[in-house]
Amino acid sequence: MSWLGLPEGTGFGIDNLPYGVFSDASGRRRTGVAIGDAVLDLAAATGDDVHATGSLNAFLARGPRAWADLRDQLTGWLTDETHRGRVEPHLLPRDAVTLHLPVEIADYVDFYSSRHHAENLGRMFRPDSPPLTPNWEHLPIGYHGRAGTVQVSGTPVVRPSGQRRAPADDAPTFGPSQRLDIEAEVGFVVGVGSELGRPVPLAAFADHVFGVCLVNDWSARDIQSWEYVPLGPFLGKSFLTSVSPWVVPLAALEAARVAPPARDVPLLPYLDDAGADPWGLDIAIEVRLNGELVSCPPFDLMYWTAAQQLAHTTVNGASLRTGDLFASGTVSGPAADQRGSFIELSWGGAEPLALADGTTRTFLEDGDVVILTATAPGTAGGRISLGEVTGRVLPAR
Amino acid sequence: MSWLGLPEGTGFGIDNLPYGVFSDASGRRRTGVAIGDAVLDLAAATGDDVHATGSLNAFLARGPRAWADLRDQLTGWLTDETHRGRVEPHLLPRDAVTLHLPVEIADYVDFYSSRHHAENLGRMFRPDSPPLTPNWEHLPIGYHGRAGTVQVSGTPVVRPSGQRRAPADDAPTFGPSQRLDIEAEVGFVVGVGSELGRPVPLAAFADHVFGVCLVNDWSARDIQSWEYVPLGPFLGKSFLTSVSPWVVPLAALEAARVAPPARDVPLLPYLDDAGADPWGLDIAIEVRLNGELVSCPPFDLMYWTAAQQLAHTTVNGASLRTGDLFASGTVSGPAADQRGSFIELSWGGAEPLALADGTTRTFLEDGDVVILTATAPGTAGGRISLGEVTGRVLPAR
Incomplete structure (x- = not known):
């Protein structure tokens, strides 16, 4: 369970956590994770520049250990309410952001x-x-x-x-x-x-x-x-x-x-x-x-x-x-x-x-x-x- | 005619000037132009960082006007001996450099x-x-x-x-x-x-x-x-x-x-x-x-x-x-x-x-x-x- 109070049957619960690239009014493209009706700004929440590149590619290239580590971290943040103060400022309403091509396609x-x-x-x-x-x-x-x-x-x-x-x-x-x-x-x-x-x-x-x-x-x-x-x-x-x-x-x-x-x-x-x-x-x-x-x-x-x-x-x-x-x-x-x-x-x-x-x-x-x-x-x-x-x-x- | 004294029938004369990407012992990849048996280090000779990116893509994206301008400039440099002092230090023997994929292929x-x-x-x-x-x-x-x-x-x-x-x-x-x-x-x-x-x-x-x-x-x-x-x-x-x-x-x-x-x-x-x-x-x-x-x-x-x-x-x-x-x-x-x-x-x-x-x-x-x-x-x-x-x-x- 998440402290977010997710909508019933959201499909974007704590067991999903898909990655995408979004921008807000600033126009800056960065990586986000969908949770409920929100998107978590990973660039801001983690401070890791890999999430500020405008595509998922650099993060994806890090490999399965990095993918699992971040997923564990996000799961912790979103379930343990002690992280609320840290995470909540970086949640944006999903319908207020623009979504972009998440991956720079190679072949x-x-x-x-x-x-x-x-x-x-x-x-x-x-x-x-x-x-x-x-x-x-x-x-x-x-x-x-x-x-x-x-x-x-x-x-x-x-x-x-x-x-x-x-x-x-x-x-x-x-x-x-x-x-x-x-x-x-x-x-x-x-x-x-x-x-x-x-x-x-x-x-x-x-x-x-x-x-x-x-x-x-x-x-x-x-x-x-x-x-x-x-x-x-x-x-x-x-x-x-x-x-x-x-x-x-x-x-x-x-x-x-x-x-x-x-x-x-x-x-x-x-x-x-x-x-x-x-x-x-x-x-x-x-x-x-x-x-x-x-x-x-x-x-x-x-x-x-x-x-x-x-x-x-x-x-x-x-x-x-x-x-x-x-x-x-x-x-x-x-x-x-x-x-x-x-x-x-x-x-x-x-x-x-x-x-x-x-x-x-x-x-x-x-x-x-x-x-x-x-x-x-x-x-x-x-x-x-x-x-x-x-x-x-x-x-x- | 070039002041370089090009080899007879070189195929890489002043009317060719093809572009490639090379590295020398430093390992840095940069753009070069083939002339005779030499390669002209464009990054060094022009001071333009577009030629230090390791592929031709950024230069190619500049378009036909930029392509023509640089070709004119190179032709001038290589034919007018007054440029010799400026150009010659940036000529490397072609057989001493390593050539790389010149273009990052899109589709x-x-x-x-x-x-x-x-x-x-x-x-x-x-x-x-x-x-x-x-x-x-x-x-x-x-x-x-x-x-x-x-x-x-x-x-x-x-x-x-x-x-x-x-x-x-x-x-x-x-x-x-x-x-x-x-x-x-x-x-x-x-x-x-x-x-x-x-x-x-x-x-x-x-x-x-x-x-x-x-x-x-x-x-x-x-x-x-x-x-x-x-x-x-x-x-x-x-x-x-x-x-x-x-x-x-x-x-x-x-x-x-x-x-x-x-x-x-x-x-x-x-x-x-x-x-x-x-x-x-x-x-x-x-x-x-x-x-x-x-x-x-x-x-x-x-x-x-x-x-x-x-x-x-x-x-x-x-x-x-x-x-x-x-x-x-x-x-x-x-x-x-x-x-x-x-x-x-x-x-x-x-x-x-x-x-x-x-x-x-x-x-x-x-x-x-x-x-x-x-x-x-x-x-x-x-x-x-x-x-x-x-x-x-x-x-x-």
């Missing part, structure tokens, strides 16, 4: 780790082939995205223009995307880098990864489907990727850890987590369109875990850097209302989604607002919040 | 802009389909690579391990790549970033791009061919990308500008450079294996120019950052001895290359040393050098 890798999503997309994009490509069950398929367009929640989603070719056309045309979509994902943030040439095994996951955020990997399906063969998605994805402002430490997700689904084929040793501590996570995502709940993607069903993604990414000797972001790929469950993208929810536009206001939706329209939220079991028995990622679609320029 | 995009290369790869990887995918002539295909593993020339090439599946096998196996390859490319370095949501038109190329380097995008073909469907290359490319230590400013390449090849299909307006100043570049690349010249890829035949690549990358609103690296993709000409990769030179391993020492080569063997060099017409009538990218293959760990 951004986006995976494709939901079987249900991969099967759905395969059926739509490659109807004449098996839904899963032959490699899918053997490795976590991923590709590099554009790190420079990863932005904080709330960044406007300007509808991208680009080339797209309708099935009946010989040549592509240019114009605003007509199939603007979301991808509801979970992202993992690397704190401690690794050396070139030295793979990071499954068991070293928590030595490198600091925590978790929510990701909306905005996607233009018409641009993507024209461009993506043979080298993968490029402009269909690179215009914007939004992340939640709060990075939840792995330490706050201990109660959320679950075993991933059973594997359908034997995995090569570097990916085989059967004997390892599992890194499946019971995170429940909710997708809202203009306030209406349209999907509840279940992260616990993801086939590939982030530990496997990390082991795979480095098995060829590629190094990690502080600030690397690994996103899960769209989270979709087996049920129709568990799909994490509109291309799945509307089955490629063929089955428009009926909304409560009487309208229907296939892909996003100008003015639409999408909000992703998520919660997970906390260590105190309730649920902790991963915050939200929101974005409003603006017309093409 | 790295690798293109696929040689028709001959794309056709060759298409024939080998997708023998049952037309060699070019339907989109190839309509847009410069590209994908994001791993910025964190872009390293300076000379970095050892540790043979990567990973999954690969032989055609006859049901399941993949794990082990060292047996098809380790090079890709001879030219890279373009962004100096001035752009705003999210604002495309950069063809005509603004030189407002954003500072200069050119050589790139060897080391590739593991067996890993790549197993993983790359449907989201593109990942581990087959991400273990190492080597760049030359000297970035040649666009200003030094004025005499190298040529028209790109005729277009086979009408281009959409944002890519149509018919009425624009062309950004084809007459750069002659040479590929040496263990000292033997094995290929001479001609950059002037590239179908897509870097200006088109930049316009394409940003047409969806994606922003640029200082330090973004755009690589051309493998440079291959129509002749067998103009191919920029061993998979092409040996036609997928089917036609081993006969070497002067009596051995043959399909893909790279441990101990092999590959050196890429390149020259282009300079503004003084001779040829300027783009320096070299070298790497020695070390056994898998």
